[in-house]
Amino acid sequence: MSILIILAEVSLVIFVFLLLNWLVSKLFKLFTKTSILKSEDRSIKTLRRNITGLLLLACLVSCILIVGANGYLIYRGENLQQYTIAMLERIPPGFWITLGIGIAQSIGTFMLAAIALKFLKYWLKVASTSAKNLEKNTADDESIDAFFNALYHRISGGIWLWAVILCAQFLKLPATVSEYLYIALRIYLIIAVGLLILKAVAAVVDFLDALSVRYSNPDNLLRFYDRLRHLIPFLKRCLEFVIYVCMATLVIQQVQLIANIAAFGPRIIKIIGIIFISRVLFEVAYLLVEEVLFKDRNLSDIQISRRLTLVPLFRSFLQYFVYFAAIISILYTLDIDPTPILAGAGIVGIAVGLGAQTLINDIVCGFFILFENYYLVGDYIEAGKAEEKVVEGIVEAIELRTTRIRHPNGQLQIIRNGDIGPITNYSKQYIFAVVEVGVPYNSNLAHVYKVIEEVGQQLKTNDPDVLEGTQIDGVESLGESNLLLRTLTKVKPGKHLQIQRVLRKIFTDALLREGIVIPIRAESAEG
CATH class of the missing domain: 1.10.287 (Helix Hairpins)
Structure with missing residues (x-):
């Protein structure tokens, strides 16, 4: 026994x-x-x-x-x-009665929880099927199933935790056990609901994005949406951070030992909001600047170039202003007085300014370039001193310190405004496309002149970039086997390279049709 x-x-x-x-x-x-x-x-x-x-x-x-x-x-x-x-x-008899009743109640609670989960799973499956039928889009079936599966797991976890808490009460366990179980349940529900809200917010943002794209047209305000759509991923990240911070704040509040840290949650959310609003304000203001500057559709090429030159400057000033205001707002949110910081920054700025003469020189030269209209965005220029490397190409941007020039071969060249040196601008009013044509010594020059001028006049009629017909400047040089004729064609600024290529081809074709053989140059033969 x-x-x-x-x-x-x-x-x-x-x-x-x-x-x-x-x-x-x-x-x-x-x-x-x-x-x-x-x-x-x-x-x-x-x-x-x-x-x-x-x-x-x-x-x-x-x-x-x-x-x-x-x-x-x-x-x-x-x-x-x-x-x-x-x-x-x-042991008192009442203890055994209480224990037996508690065990029976606990078993019944677990059975009810299991039955409730069976019904929950069935109805969520019905809801998932209805949602897929409503969408009528098989591409979204997987995401819909994933959402309802996540919802089921979150609810089932809460139900089991609640059942455990009830069992602890039925079995008359110490109050501390129930208290900690309640804390665990609240933390679990906070995390579960937060993750569901996260999924729901992402789905709502995607849905609104699709609707905005669908209903945008040139006659309503949604016509600007396509240019602001790149902010959607940034919006999602900000919303995710806000939800995570809210979850962390609520979870920390459940633990008395560290509950004081939860006071930082609202401040962090405000900082995220300030960062997002500053980014949106910057993009919207930049969009409005472009809209105002280019609203008139009858602008001349020079006006367009000037406004394209001003846009990057507006963008730089706007960016510095908005981000400066955002930093000041963040400091106020953190209960930090920015006045001493700004005063210290001013003293440091003066000291740095006295030593940063190159920076000041670049900025001043940039303003002179703009105000005296040396070149604009879209101009084809050559810049730099002869003894140094000469930079040439199309101006892409004029910024406070630098100028960005795209070489015809595709390289992006960045040169400081203070080092720009002498400038040759091929985009002011007009430019000559210079083409040299070689003809044999026995050619009838009058006939050659006539053919070239007729071809140049025809090109002027067909190409709007040609301002005047081709003129023969005369014989440029006497070679060993040919005469070298120099031709000038007045074209729009920046179009000389393109027109030169076209002229070489049509001159060659026209002279060959007239039976005039174009000699091979000695340097070409050697290559």
């Missing part, structure tokens, strides 16, 4: 261990299903194994203590059965 009593007590301890291990396993499964903790899956599994090991060790120690204590009682000559009955009789 003593052995049976010892086995019963050991079996009870093992049962309690198995029950606790099952509850811990359920809790860790809920954590691993939370997307925010999936990246820490290995750490969670390690923690789970450690807790299981501690429970197993406690179970073994308890079993050894039970066997040792009962063995000691037997050694003393105690009747183990009578001793056990006497101990049980000391």
